[in-house]
Structure formats: structure tokens, C-alpha cells
Amino acid sequence: MYNSKIAGLGFYVPEHVVTNDDLSKVIDTSDEWIQERTGIMERRYVEGDEDTTTTMGVKAARIAIERSGIDKDEIDFIVFATLSPDYYFPGPGVLVQRDLGLRTVGAVDVRNQCSGFVYGISLADQYIKTGMYKNILVIGSELHSKGLDMTTRGRGVSVIFGDGAGAAVLTREENPEKGILSSHLHSEGQHAEELSLIAPGMGKRWVLDILKDNDPEDTSYYPYMNGQFVFKNAVVRFSEVIMEGLTKNHLQPSDIDMLIPHQANLRISQFIQKKFGLSDDQVYNNIMKYGNTTAASIPIALTEAWEKGKIKDGDLVVLAAFGSGFTWGSVIIRW
Numbered sequence: 001m002y003n004s005k006i007a008g009l010g011f012y013v014p015e016h017v018v019t020n021d022d023l024s025k026v027i028d029t030s031d032e033w034i035q036e037r038t039g040i041m042e043r044r045y046v047e048g049d050e051d052t053t054t055t056m057g058v059k060a061a062r063i064a065i066e067r068s069g070i071d072k073d074e075i076d077f078i079v080f081a082t083l084s085p086d087y088y089f090p091g092p093g094v095l096v097q098r099d100l101g102l103r104t105v106g107a108v109d110v111r112n113q114c115s116g117f118v119y120g121i122s123l124a125d126q127y128i129k130t131g132m133y134k135n136i137l138v139i140g141s142e143l144h145s146k147g148l149d150m151t152t153r154g155r156g157v158s159v160i161f162g163d164g165a166g167a168a169v170l171t172r173e174e175n176p177e178k179g180i181l182s183s184h185l186h187s188e189g190q191h192a193e194e195l196s197l198i199a200p201g202m203g204k205r206w207v208l209d210i211l212k213d214n215d216p217e218d219t220s221y222y223p224y225m226n227g228q229f230v231f232k233n234a235v236v237r238f239s240e241v242i243m244e245g246l247t248k249n250h251l252q253p254s255d256i257d258m259l260i261p262h263q264a265n266l267r268i269s270q271f272i273q274k275k276f277g278l279s280d281d282q283v284y285n286n287i288m289k290y291g292n293t294t295a296a297s298i299p300i301a302l303t304e305a306w307e308k309g310k311i312k313d314g315d316l317v318v319l320a321a322f323g324s325g326f327t328w329g330s331v332i333i334r335w
């Protein structure tokens with residue numbers, strides 16, 4: 001058995017900045033409300049056809065591959081996490097294989113929303129552990145802006161999300177004390193509809209049903225979130241799954257050098273920080289600049305923290321996520 005480690009990181013966000021004041025011009029909201037409840041000051045939106053979930057993922061991946069020092073022809077597998085794929089099918093993993101000109105390696109798409117990158121890293125880690133693959137590209141990318149209800153009706157959800165992508169190249173680590181030490185994954189489908197987008201889906205409402213009804217009040221194709229319920233579950237599950245990872249490795253919260261929480265809401269991150277008694281230097285947040293980018297939020301934040309020199313060799317880095325499903329998870333890394 002081997003360990004895996006992150007050999008290269010990259011992220012990409014569209015240039016177009018959308019401030020809270022910009023949103024206030026189309027939605028009945030305010031900079032004050034958004035900042036107070038979420039910490040978000042601005043987010044990025046793709047303009048026109050300049051990018052898709054896949055092209056953003058490819059841009060982030062190119063940087064991660066370059067920084068890893070691993071030739072793209074040495075990549076053995078692709079994992080792509082998103083809730084906003086370019087097509088209903090096929091998923092974006094194969095589009096990355098094509099656009100990056102990779103060998104005909106396997107590609108899998110992860111549908112775990114905010115926990116998607118954590119699930120993706122865990123999946124890649126298992127393949128590397130067993131020796132089946134040596135180098136794996138893991139991408140988290142989201143294009144939310146085209147699918148939000150930009151009316152006052154949708155304001156509770158729409159002000160939160162932003163577009164962007166992050167990527168990591170995982171490679172084999174021979175030292176058992178370094179790299180990914182463990183990952184911990186959970187789900188609770190009982191609450192599936194509390195944070196969901198049910199149409200189009202073959203289950204309840206397909207595209208043809210939407211077209212047939214032609215109902216201007218139809219909200220089934222917009223994301224729905226029971227915000228307070230999700231918030232309450234998030235703070236509990238984040239705490240549990242971080243502790244689960246630390247306990248498994250005989251570590252304590254004070255051992256954490258850098259916690260990268262999924263950027264769901266700054267208030268959630270602050271709650272966790274306080275609960276574990278962590279300093280500002282031990283937690284990285286950038287939701288203020290990018291909003292909630294679901295599967296992309298952890299790789300964007302991880303890359304930015306690394307670029308700023310906040311993650312050093314030997315550091316204990318913890319990734320943690322919670323979101324739609326509900327799904328949640330953590331990854332414990334010795335850098």
C-alpha cells in the first residue's frame with residue numbers, strides 16, 4: 001500500500017466580478033444583508049459563452065499539472081466533481097480527457113455537490129493506495145450563474161453562489177507518514193430535497209414536462225435550499241467529521257496547521273473555528289471574494305492558501321465539507 005500526496009494545485013475564476021451592490025439592482029437585497037448573513041462581498045460570474053464548467057476545470061487543471069511537474073501523458077485517471085455539468089450526459093470528465101489531450105485514461109464524474117472535491121480526493125487516494133494508478137487529476141468546477149433565480153423570489157439562494165474551478169494532481173507518496181493520512185465520507189439521503197435541484201430529472205420532472213407546462217411561476221428548475229435547516233446540520237456535521245479524522249490519526253484540533261472548510265457561509269467557518277479554538281492563521285476563508293462555488297470551493301481555497309505560502313512542508317492540513325445530499329466528509333493531510 002502507498003500513500004498519495006498533492007503534487008500540484010491550480011484554480012481559475014472568471015474575470016467578471018459581481019458585487020452585492022450589483023445584485024441589489026436586480027434583486028430585493030442589500031450588501032448589508034448578504035455580508036451580515038454570509039460574509040460574501042463579491043463573486044465571479046462567467047460572461048456569455050466565454051467559459052463552461054469544463055473549460056474552467058481545464059484551465060485550473062493546466063496550472064495544477066504544470067506545477068506538479070508531472071507530464072500530462074503520465075496522468076492515469078480523471079475525477080471531476082460538479083453539480084453543474086456542461087451536458088446532462090456525458091459528464092465533464094471525458095471532456096477534460098479530450099480538451100487536455102490526455103491518453104485514453106478512465107474518467108469518473110462525482111455528483112456530491114459541496115462535498116464533491118472531498119469525495120473526489122478520497123476516491124483518487126484509494127486508487128493510488130492500491131497501486132492501481134500513480135497520478136490522478138482531481139477537478140472541482142461549477143458554473144452556477146446561468147442557473148440561478150435572479151428575482152427576489154430566489155434571493156435566499158442566488159446571492160450565495162459563484163462560478164469557478166480548482167484542481168489538484170495527486171501522485172504516489174512512498175513515505176507512509178506523509179500525504180493523505182485518511183478520508184472520511186458520509187451521507188444522509190433523508191434530507192435530499194432540503195438542498196436540491198429536482199428538475200430536469202427523470203424522477204419527477206423532465207425537460208419535456210417543463211416545456212409542456214410553460215408555467216412562468218415554475219421554480220422546479222432552480223436550486224432550492226432550506227437555509228436554516230442546512231445551516232444547523234452543517235455546523236454539527238462539519239464538527240463531527242473533522243473530529244472523526246483527527247481521532248483516527250491520534251491528533252487534536254490544536255495540531256491543525258490549516259483547516260480549509262468548504263466555503264458555504266463565513267458564519268459556518270467562524271463557528272467551527274471558535275468551536276475548535278483555532279486562530280485566524282489556522283483557517284483559510286475566501287468566500288468573501290468568490291461566494292460559494294460548491295465543488296470548486298475547497299480546491300480554490302487550498303490553492304490560494306498554498307500560493308500565499310500559508311501551507312508548508314510537514315503541515316497538518318484538514319479539508320472538510322458539507323452539502324446537498326446531505327453529504328459530508330473530511331480529508332486529513334500531512335503536507
Ligand code: UT7
Pocket residue numbers: 028029030033034037038114155156157159160226227228230231234263264265268292294322323324
Ligand atoms: O454549500 C452547501 C451548504 N450550504 C449552506 O451551508 C448554507 C446554509 N444556510 C445559510 O447559509 C443561511 O441559511 C442563508 C445565508 C442561506 C440564509 O440566511 P438566514 O439567516 O438563514 O436567512 P433566512 O432564510 O431565514 O431569511 C431571513 C429573512 C427572511 O425574511 P423574513 O421572512 O424574516 O421577513 C428572508 O426573506 O431574510 C430574507 N432574505 C433576504 N433578505 C435580503 C432571504 N434572502 C435574502 C436576501 N436579501 N438575499
